[in-house]
Amino acid sequence: MRNLTLVTKFILLGFPDTGGLETTLFFLFSALYLCTILGNVLILTAILCSSRLHTPMYYFLGNLSIFDLGFSSTTVPKMLSYLSGHSPGISFQGCAAQLFFYHFLGCTEAFLYTVMAYDRFVAICFPLRYTVIMNHRVCFVLATGTWMSGCVHAAILTSLTFRLPFCGSNQVDYYFCDIPAVLPLTCEDSSLAQRVSFTNVGLVSLACFFLILVSYIRIGISILKIRSTEGRQRAFSTCSAHLTAILCVYGPIVVIYLQPNPSPLLGAIIQIINNLVTPMLNPLIYSLRNKDVKSALRNIFLKRNCALESK
Numbered sequence: 001m002r003n004l005t006l007v008t009k010f011i012l013l014g015f016p017d018t019g020g021l022e023t024t025l026f027f028l029f030s031a032l033y034l035c036t037i038l039g040n041v042l043i044l045t046a047i048l049c050s051s052r053l054h055t056p057m058y059y060f061l062g063n064l065s066i067f068d069l070g071f072s073s074t075t076v077p078k079m080l081s082y083l084s085g086h087s088p089g090i091s092f093q094g095c096a097a098q099l100f101f102y103h104f105l106g107c108t109e110a111f112l113y114t115v116m117a118y119d120r121f122v123a124i125c126f127p128l129r130y131t132v133i134m135n136h137r138v139c140f141v142l143a144t145g146t147w148m149s150g151c152v153h154a155a156i157l158t159s160l161t162f163r164l165p166f167c168g169s170n171q172v173d174y175y176f177c178d179i180p181a182v183l184p185l186t187c188e189d190s191s192l193a194q195r196v197s198f199t200n201v202g203l204v205s206l207a208c209f210f211l212i213l214v215s216y217i218r219i220g221i222s223i224l225k226i227r228s229t230e231g232r233q234r235a236f237s238t239c240s241a242h243l244t245a246i247l248c249v250y251g252p253i254v255v256i257y258l259q260p261n262p263s264p265l266l267g268a269i270i271q272i273i274n275n276l277v278t279p280m281l282n283p284l285i286y287s288l289r290n291k292d293v294k295s296a297l298r299n300i301f302l303k304r305n306c307a308l309e310s311k
Contacts, residue, residue, distance in 0.1 A: 007166035007185065010095045012078070012088045014175045016265050026083040029076065032276050036072045039283030040065040042297060050296035056134040057123070058293075060116045061286055063143050067112060068279035071105040074098060075176040075275050092166075095177040100158040102178065108150030110208040113246055115142045117215040120239050125222045153204065160193040175268065209250060216243070244285050248278045 015025070047053045047062045075098065082088040090098070122133050161179055164186040174181035179197045183190040219239060226232045286293060 007170045008092050009170060010090050010092065010177065010182075010185075011171045012082060012090055012175055012177075013171055013173050014079075014082060014088065015268050016173075022083045022085075026080060029083070029272075029276060030080055032280050033072060033076050033080070036068060036276065036280040039280060040068045043283045043286065043293065045300060046293050046296040049300055050292075052292060053296055056119050056139045057116075059139050060112065060119060060143065063146070064112055064116070064282060067105055067109055068282055070101070071109065072276055072279045074101045074105060079175050090172075090177065092162075095172070095182065096158060096162045098177045099161065099179065099182065100154045102154075102176070103157050104150045104154035106150075107153040107204055108146050109249065110204055111146035111149055112143075113242075113249065114208045114211050114215075115146055116242055117212040117246075118142075120242055121215040121219055124219045124239070157193075157197050160196055164188050164190060164193065175271075205250075212246060245278075245282055248281055248285075249274070 043065045044062055047058045047065075078090065078098070119134060123130050126133060157179065161182060164183075165188060166182075166185050167187045169185055172181045172185070179193070183193060216239070223232050223236060
């Protein structure tokens, strides 16, 4: 028997090749994080307070705002903590929780974008039956299914990773706990966890992307069949925000996985785009191009100002 010391705490080494830039990164990421919180809270407030936005499309958009708030909060607060000079250490349980919620919300995101693509498919291809097909019960089942599926996916990956013993080095060569950064620290063979995690993450991403692609091919065919230019423009405008958001999500992933030997710095930049920049852009994408959301926010602020003036 070997004399092994089990790891109870991990040290996050942070971003590669960024020595001396901690203060600059802290202020930059703090600003992005505050914009993410503010934008998504405004979207949620508009959807909850405006009866005009109580439709399937905005129901899923509200779920997306909840996801964006949770996804960015999984990694960013701890990252800001050690960038500001606090200890880069994270407990064993904290590391496991971070990995679980990262994959839970990441998988939920993939399913949620797929459900939103299906919603747009029904709206464009079956407009007369839209309210019947996408009724309240169906929307609730689809939304609940995305969150439950993400939870099961993350539970499998987390249990496979942290059932292995960790001993020796406790330095995670990354800015948060993810499977590729944590598995090299195990004392036993981690090939099963590596294969399952790669297969699960890859299959979920590919399957969701394929379903989204099929949905938008059908949507494109239906739009081309519309005779009036105004009708085509209106149909395309209902999908353009969702398409832009999908490009923001899958674009960085495609870029990094097409690289034969991606650098650690490039990987960190891509993760920052996914974890912080995309959740910040989603409210801008869906609100600035959407008259209903802007109108709802305007009415909320007008009512608030009137209430303050009356006092």
